[in-house]
Amino acid sequence: MVNGTTGEGLALSIQERKQLAEEWVRQGKDKLDHVIIHVGALSLPGSQELARHAAAIGASGIAVIAPFFFKPTSKDELLAFLREVASEAPAIPFYYYHIPPLTGVKIRVEELLDGIKEQIPTFQGVKFSDTDLLDLAQCINKNGREEFVFLYGVDEQLLSALAIGANGAVGSTYNYLGQKTNMMLQAFAQHDLALARKYQFLTGEFLNFVIKLGFGVAQTKAVMTFVSGIPMGPPRLPLVKASEEFIAKAKAKLDSIVWPTN
Numbered sequence: 001m002v003n004g005t006t007g008e009g010l011a012l013s014i015q016e017r018k019q020l021a022e023e024w025v026r027q028g029k030d031k032l033d034h035v036i037i038h039v040g041a042l043s044l045p046g047s048q049e050l051a052r053h054a055a056a057i058g059a060s061g062i063a064v065i066a067p068f069f070f071k072p073t074s075k076d077e078l079l080a081f082l083r084e085v086a087s088e089a090p091a092i093p094f095y096y097y098h099i100p101p102l103t104g105v106k107i108r109v110e111e112l113l114d115g116i117k118e119q120i121p122t123f124q125g126v127k128f129s130d131t132d133l134l135d136l137a138q139c140i141n142k143n144g145r146e147e148f149v150f151l152y153g154v155d156e157q158l159l160s161a162l163a164i165g166a167n168g169a170v171g172s173t174y175n176y177l178g179q180k181t182n183m184m185l186q187a188f189a190q191h192d193l194a195l196a197r198k199y200q201f202l203t204g205e206f207l208n209f210v211i212k213l214g215f216g217v218a219q220t221k222a223v224m225t226f227v228s229g230i231p232m233g234p235p236r237l238p239l240v241k242a243s244e245e246f247i248a249k250a251k252a253k254l255d256s257i258v259w260p261t262n
């Protein structure tokens, strides 16, 4: 998922977003199963332009957040916006990116799903970045024929979402705890709930620690940098880069975690 929250998509110019999308599609060829481009923007024409571009460069799907300055106030208003974006990329799957902590748009997804396929024939699922597991459960319950996928985005609660029936995950910590999360997914698939919980609790322990220090996209980038060795660069204003103190404490905490050996 390119140009989402961790990638600071909303802080980039349209041209920068296009450049990044092109590069990911190029680099991901024959390596990645999916390259989904987030094309949400505050203006409908901006979002439509990015949707057309994503389709033209061969992205495997597009995702869109709710616009968050002039906000939709009802399911119908939100759906109308999403429909106008999706129709610009009619041959590739469309995902709604639900992230109310950042957009402030709290329209429940289970409501949005009613009749969505008629309005957006390419609708494929939801990237669900909210802690409201009742809403997620209702979505999954409604999706009896398993037409749609629900990709969960609150990493510290992924195991709970899996238990409810989420199909996968998109989140920031997978950039540096991806292997550990895969171990959790494997344990869950093998019905080893005790082991799956251990992984979830340890991810939670790290996040609980850094959240108390102040944790957002800037800090995520700093963690990604010290774990991978790949310099992620500073965030763009108004975000400011993580302090050296944060980096030292986060690194010490991550290094201190003893992961299960199975």
Ligand SMILES: CC(=O)N[C@@H]([C@@H](O)[C@H](O)[C@H](O)CO)[C@@H](O)CC(=O)C(=O)O
Binding pocket: 001, 004, 005, 006, 007, 101, 102, 129, 153, 154, 155, 156, 170, 171, 172, 173, 207
């Ligand atoms: C609000 C926020 O940033 N949420 C993150 C989570 O991965 C979050 O960082 C994590 O659960 C820690 O709270 C993701 O949902 C964002 C994400 O997947 C993205 O980069 O698009």
